[in-house]
Amino acid sequence: MSGPILVFVELGSGEAVGTPDRVSLETLAFARSLAEGLGGAPVEAVLFGADASVAGPGLGAHGAAAAHVVMDTAIVGAYAPAAWGAALAELAIARGAVAVIGPGTDRGAEVLAHGAARLGMPLAANVLAATPGASWSVTRQRWAGSLLEDGTLDAPVRCLTMAPHAVAVDERPGTSAAAVAPFAPTVSAADVVVRVMGHEPPSKGSISLTDAKVVVGGGRGVGSSAAFSELEELAGLLGAAIGVSRVVTSNGWRPHAQQVGQTGQRIAPDLYIACGISGAIQHIVGCKSAKRILAINTDAESPIMALADYAVIGDLHQIVPAISAEIRRRG
Numbered sequence: 001m002s003g004p005i006l007v008f009v010e011l012g013s014g015e016a017v018g019t020p021d022r023v024s025l026e027t028l029a030f031a032r033s034l035a036e037g038l039g040g041a042p043v044e045a046v047l048f049g050a051d052a053s054v055a056g057p058g059l060g061a062h063g064a065a066a067a068h069v070v071m072d073t074a075i076v077g078a079y080a081p082a083a084w085g086a087a088l089a090e091l092a093i094a095r096g097a098v099a100v101i102g103p104g105t106d107r108g109a110e111v112l113a114h115g116a117a118r119l120g121m122p123l124a125a126n127v128l129a130a131t132p133g134a135s136w137s138v139t140r141q142r143w144a145g146s147l148l149e150d151g152t153l154d155a156p157v158r159c160l161t162m163a164p165h166a167v168a169v170d171e172r173p174g175t176s177a178a179a180v181a182p183f184a185p186t187v188s189a190a191d192v193v194v195r196v197m198g199h200e201p202p203s204k205g206s207i208s209l210t211d212a213k214v215v216v217g218g219g220r221g222v223g224s225s226a227a228f229s230e231l232e233e234l235a236g237l238l239g240a241a242i243g244v245s246r247v248v249t250s251n252g253w254r255p256h257a258q259q260v261g262q263t264g265q266r267i268a269p270d271l272y273i274a275c276g277i278s279g280a281i282q283h284i285v286g287c288k289s290a291k292r293i294l295a296i297n298t299d300a301e302s303p304i305m306a307l308a309d310y311a312v313i314g315d316l317h318q319i320v321p322a323i324s325a326e327i328r329r330r331g
C-alpha cells in the first residue's frame with residue numbers, strides 16, 4: 001500500500017477553541033476522495049496545539065485513520081509558521097507520505113508553504129480538483145477564482161492547499177475513532193523567531209463569519225459606521241454574522257476580520273443578504289459559495305444582481321429596518 005496522505009488540520013480559536021475548522025474538515029473529505037484514487041491510501045491528520053489530542057479521535061468520522069498530535073511545547077504553545085511547516089515536513093518524511101494537504105486558509109497556506117519548502121517540493125495552491133496518477137492532474141483557482149488553471153504536479157510528495165468550500169464536509173458517524181499518535185519534531189530556535197504572541201478574543205456572543213448560516217453584508221451604500229446599527233439589528237434577529245466589503249474596512253467603519261472577498265474571508269452561508277454592495281469580482285469571490293443571495297441595492301444594474309437569487313431595489317435604510325420590523329411583528 002502507498003504511504004499516507006497527511007492533512008494539516010487547523011483548530012479554531014475564540015469560541016470555537018480546539019474545534020477543527022470547517023475548511024480543514026472539507027480538506028479531509030477531499031483527501032478521502034484522493035485516497036480512493038490511490039487504491040485506499042490511509043488519510044492521517046496532523047494537529048498542533050494543547051487541544052489537539054481532544055479533537056484528534058473525532059477526525060475518524062472524517063476519514064482520518066490516525067491523528068498525529070505535535071507535542072513539542074515550544075511550537076504548540078504559539079502559532080509559529082516556520083516551525084509548524086518544519087514539523088509537517090519531518091512527519092511527512094518519517095511517514096513516507098505521498099501527499100501533504102492543507103486547507104486554503106491563511107494559516108493552512110502559510111504552513112503548507114513552509115512545509116513544501118522544507119521538503120524541497122512544489123506547492124499547488126487553491127486546488128479545486130486533483131486526479132492522482134504517475135503525475136497528478138490538478139485544477140486550481142487563480143486570480144481570486146476568476147481563472148481556473150489545469151496543471152500537473154510532478155513530485156514524489158504532492159503538496160497542495162485546497163480552495164475553501166470546493167468540496168463539502170463528509171462526516172460519517174459511527175466510523176472508528178482516529179488513533180492519536182504523539183509526534184515530537186526536532187525544532188531549532190530559528191524556527192520559532194516568528195510566532196504569535198497573543199490573541200484578541202472575539203466579542204462575547206459574536207458569530208463566526210465563516211461558519212454562520214446567515215450573513216448580513218454591508219457595503220459603501222450603508223454610508224457610515226453608525227448606520228451599521230440597522231444591519232446589526234437585523235443580524236441579531238436572524239442569528240447572523242456581519243460581513244462587509246473592502247470599502248467599509250478601508251473607511252474604518254468595521255474591522256478587517258469582517259471583510260468578505262479576495263483579501264478577506266470566504267463565506268458559504270445558506271443566505272447572504274448583501275446591502276449596498278455593488279458586487280465587484282473581488283467581493284464576489286468571497287461570497288459566491290452562499291446558497292442564496294438577497295441583494296438590497298438602489299441600482300438595479302449593479303453587478304451583484306447577476307448573482308442574486310432575490311433582489312430588492314431600493315434604499316437599504318428603509319428596507320433593512322422594515323425587514324427587522326416584520327420579523328419582530330411575526331414574533
Ligand SMILES: Cc1cc2nc3c(=O)[nH]c(=O)nc-3n(C[C@H](O)[C@H](O)[C@H](O)COP(=O)(O)OP(=O)(O)OC[C@H]3O[C@@H](n4cnc5c(N)ncnc54)[C@H](O)[C@@H]3O)c2cc1C
Binds near residue numbers: 220
Ligand atoms: C487587489 C484587490 C483586492 C480586493 N479585495 C477585496 C475584498 O476582499 N473584498 C471586497 O469587498 N472588495 C475588495 N476589493 C475592492 C473591490 O474592487 C470593490 O472596490 C469593493 O468591493 C466595492 O465595495 P462596495 O460594493 O461596498 O462599494 P461600491 O462598489 O461603491 O458599491 C456601493 C453600492 O451601494 C449601492 N448603494 C448606495 N447607496 C445605497 C442605499 N442607500 N441603499 C442601497 N444600496 C445603495 C450602490 O448602488 C452600489 O451598488 C479589492 C480590490 C482589489 C484591487
